[in-house]
Amino acid sequence: MKKKNFNIIISGIGGQGLITITKILAKAALIDGFDVKTSELHGLSQRGGSVETAIRFGSKVDSPLIRQGGADLIISLELQEALRACYYASKDSKTMFLINDFVKSIPGTKKPDKSQVLKQLKGFSNKIALVPATNICKKELNKEVLAGIYLISLAVLKGLIPLKAFSVLKAAKKIVPDKYLELNLQTFQLAQSYTLSI
Amino acid sequence: MEEILSGKTGEKIILLGNNAIVRGALESGVQFVSTYPGTPASEVGNTFFRIAEEAGIYFEYSTNEKVALEAGAGASFSGLKTLVAMKNFGLNVASDFLIPLCYSGIKGEMVILVADDPNCWSSAQSEENTRGFANLAHIPILEPSDSQECKDFTKLGFELSKKFKIPVMIRETTRVALQASPVRLARIVKAKGKAKFIKDPHQFSTMPPRVLEMKNELLEKIEEMRKISEKSPLNQIKGRLRSEKMGIITSGVSYLYVKEALKELNLKMPVFKLGFFNPLPEKKIQKFIKKLKKVLIVEELEPYLEKETERLSKNINPKLQIWGKNVLPVTGELKPEYVISALAKFANTKPKFNFKSHLRKFKKLEIEKRFPQLCSNCPYWLIFSTVKKLAPKGTIFGGEIGCYMLAAYPPHKMQDYLFCMGSSAGIAHGIKKATNQKVIAFVGDSSFFHAGIPALINTISNKSDPLIIIMDNRTTAMTGQQPHPGAPAKGEEIKIEDIVRALGVKYVKTIDPINVKEFEQTIKEFLEKKEVSVIIARRACIRI
Numbered sequence: 001m002k003k004k005n006f007n008i009i010i011s012g013i014g015g016q017g018l019i020t021i022t023k024i025l026a027k028a029a030l031i032d033g034f035d036v037k038t039s040e041l042h043g044l045s046q047r048g049g050s051v052e053t054a055i056r057f058g059s060k061v062d063s064p065l066i067r068q069g070g071a072d073l074i075i076s077l078e079l080q081e082a083l084r085a086c087y088y089a090s091k092d093s094k095t096m097f098l099i100n101d102f103v104k105s106i107p108g109t110k111k112p113d114k115s116q117v118l119k120q121l122k123g124f125s126n127k128i129a130l131v132p133a134t135n136i137c138k139k140e141l142n143k144e145v146l147a148g149i150y151l152i153s154l155a156v157l158k159g160l161i162p163l164k165a166f167s168v169l170k171a172a173k174k175i176v177p178d179k180y181l182e183l184n185l186q187t188f189q190l191a192q193s194y195t196l197s198i
Numbered sequence: 199m200e201e202i203l204s205g206k207t208g209e210k211i212i213l214l215g216n217n218a219i220v221r222g223a224l225e226s227g228v229q230f231v232s233t234y235p236g237t238p239a240s241e242v243g244n245t246f247f248r249i250a251e252e253a254g255i256y257f258e259y260s261t262n263e264k265v266a267l268e269a270g271a272g273a274s275f276s277g278l279k280t281l282v283a284m285k286n287f288g289l290n291v292a293s294d295f296l297i298p299l300c301y302s303g304i305k306g307e308m309v310i311l312v313a314d315d316p317n318c319w320s321s322a323q324s325e326e327n328t329r330g331f332a333n334l335a336h337i338p339i340l341e342p343s344d345s346q347e348c349k350d351f352t353k354l355g356f357e358l359s360k361k362f363k364i365p366v367m368i369r370e371t372t373r374v375a376l377q378a379s380p381v382r383l384a385r386i387v388k389a390k391g392k393a394k395f396i397k398d399p400h401q402f403s404t405m406p407p408r409v410l411e412m413k414n415e416l417l418e419k420i421e422e423m424r425k426i427s428e429k430s431p432l433n434q435i436k437g438r439l440r441s442e443k444m445g446i447i448t449s450g451v452s453y454l455y456v457k458e459a460l461k462e463l464n465l466k467m468p469v470f471k472l473g474f475f476n477p478l479p480e481k482k483i484q485k486f487i488k489k490l491k492k493v494l495i496v497e498e499l500e501p502y503l504e505k506e507t508e509r510l511s512k513n514i515n516p517k518l519q520i521w522g523k524n525v526l527p528v529t530g531e532l533k534p535e536y537v538i539s540a541l542a543k544f545a546n547t548k549p550k551f552n553f554k555s556h557l558r559k560f561k562k563l564e565i566e567k568r569f570p571q572l573c574s575n576c577p578y579w580l581i582f583s584t585v586k587k588l589a590p591k592g593t594i595f596g597g598e599i600g601c602y603m604l605a606a607y608p609p610h611k612m613q614d615y616l617f618c619m620g621s622s623a624g625i626a627h628g629i630k631k632a633t634n635q636k637v638i639a640f641v642g643d644s645s646f647f648h649a650g651i652p653a654l655i656n657t658i659s660n661k662s663d664p665l666i667i668i669m670d671n672r673t674t675a676m677t678g679q680q681p682h683p684g685a686p687a688k689g690e691e692i693k694i695e696d697i698v699r700a701l702g703v704k705y706v707k708t709i710d711p712i713n714v715k716e717f718e719q720t721i722k723e724f725l726e727k728k729e730v731s732v733i734i735a736r737r738a739c740i741r742i
């Protein structure tokens with residue numbers, strides 16, 4: 001692992017379970033022996049508006065926030081929110097985008113054009129993967145909210161996050177309430193069979 | 199058992215700043231905890247609510263922050279170790295009691311946790327900076343920067359409180375309260391001993407002329423505590439002076455951004471990190487700035503430390519260049535890049551990354567704003583659409599703090615004014631007295647108990663006729679569904695309609711907003727009344 005800290009932004013919409021997946025990754029980082037910090041917001045910000053969390057891990061982490069243009073990985077649970085997260089993306093940092101191919105329309109605005117969004121993202125990063133996580137979770141597990149778990153599983157399994165898959169599973173077992181654990185583990189399994197193209 | 203309780207001595211676990219405060223209180227042997235919810239302080243109460251019974255601690259959600267502080271003080275006067283938690287606005291409500299409480303001092307140790315919210319991430323109404331209370335109330339204030347410090351400073355807060363017999367404040371900001379990071383645990387202590395209130399009016403009765411003596415005693419205590427602050431490892435200088443004679447003074451989360459900025463810019467200079475905001479280690483600061491040519495003060499919001507540094511530099515280093523708000527914003531929170539850019543200017547260098555051109559590029563993106571919204575099946579949708587349909591054109595909608603303030607956003611846009619808890623009916627009364635316009639004031643159920651009742655009484659005793667709609671969703675929803683007197687976790691509830699009727703309001707109706715016809719009928723009827731009328735729109739929040 002390089003000396004520099006690893007910086008992840010997770011963006012999405014209130015209610016998509018960002019805080020749980022942030023907690024899982026933080027715990028996994030601790031299990032893997034890293035220093036780690038996360039930053040999240042509660043209250044008004046969780047009411048269906050745009051939300052983002054930050055996770056940083058490495059040998060020593062100071063700031064809980066990631067600086068502008070400083071993300072290594074951006075996991076976006078919604079297409080338009082990936083654009084908002086461009087604040088943290090840059091070619092200098094070789095930011096990787098892992099994006100849920102899912103649009104939650106904003107009332108009073110027109111549906112975004114996917115190719116247009118991708119074109120705009122390319123100004124900030126050359127590494128973009130679009131994954132239909134919501135569709136897969138809906139189809140296979142009948143639960144859209146698992147999309148976040150699916151994406152972090154995929155990110156860890158495909159080496160986009162330098163954490164051990166085993167540690168992420170171990171962390172999930174401690175954080176996810178018992179009654180949902182089985183579904184979360186199934187989601188992890190499901191992510192194993194996905195072929196990621198960037 | 200939850201990790202926060204079961205975690206063993208020496209173990210390292212990840213805790214939110216707020217939960218580290220909880221653990222710090224547990225390790226100090228806290229016995230009595232009271233709070234009123236408010237983001238970003240809510241998790242302190244939420245966690246105690248879950249664990250108090252198991253931990254053998256008394257916990258309550260009080261009716262409002264003033265009552266929470268008074269309850270905590272009563273317990274402390276009886277000898278108990280006490281924690282009271284609230285957000286910044288809560289301290290305003292509690293301040294009428296806080297100020298004399300600092301005069302009298304306490305018996306059992308008392309820590310008051312207050313969380314500020316720079317950038318108003320989870321706050322309406324104002325970007326309040328609690329640091330102002332240092333001079334207003336002469337209360338000691340400690341400012342942690344991460345979760346480990348949240349725990350350590352809480353414990354130190356209890357120790358200082360014990361030694362000086364006054365309450366000690368821990369001031370967090372959002373990025374500390376909701377920052378999760380590893381914390382090394384120590385042993386949880388169970389306090390023993392029976393509580394007893396021993397009469398001592400000399401201490402507990404703040405009457406003149408004694409009250410002026412008390413003020414002097416408090417000021418002396420603060421000066422005594424300053425000696426501890428001068429020597430405390432909480433106020434620490436890291437790094438040594440170099441030929442450029444530059445240095446930084448900072449505290450709280452800003453310190454973490456400073457560390458990040460120094461690394462990013464590959465700079466080295468001494469950093470004075472303050473853990474005490476009040477009392478400041480004045481001599482130590484003077485010693486630090488005496489040898490400097492330039493100092494950069496990195497702090498969020500108003501320039502308190504900057505002004506203090508200016509004052510302290512006068513006699514010992516009048517030529518000192520003091521930088522701070524000339525390169526950092528007064529409004530909004532700090533971000534690492536702001537501190538990197540400020541420090542680069544200060545040190546006459548350039549960041550490797552071009553923040554300006556990156557920002558320009560980012561601002562060119564076409565991104566639609568996504569407003570916060572009511573949950574898709576929230577009963578408030580029905581309330582707002584029905585009211586909007588029936589209210590005559592020009593009706594003024596009085597708003598307030600809670601999920602119902604989301605009515606301000608599209609598609610409703612039904613919020614003609616919005617201030618603090620309890621104010622919607624208070625202002626409605628004034629408008630009704632001044633004009634003949636129609637006013638409908640919305641009040642949440644938790645807000646009604648918190649501060650709405652005196653406003654309602656005022657419309658009755660001073661005779662005005664707004665329509666007040668109490669949004670009874672059976673919970674304190676916005677802050678995370680905490681119970682309140684009208685919907686307690688256990689025991690008998692206090693019925694809002696009983697209170698309203700007992701006050702003499704004639705037109706009161708409790709309606710399930712799903713019964714649209716009845717709701718419509720009542721709104722129409724009540725809007726014609728020549729005295730105050732109240733609709734209690736009752737349907738539970740979908741999250742409980």
Ligand SMILES: Cc1ncc(C[n+]2csc(CCOP(=O)(O)OP(=O)(O)O)c2C)c(N)n1
Binds near residue numbers: 289
């Ligand atoms: C003095 C003060 N204390 C706490 C808060 C935090 N706060 C914001 S909204 C809210 C909830 C109010 O609950 P309720 O009136 O029941 O409305 P709901 O959210 O359920 O619609 C609270 C406690 C505040 N803004 N001001």
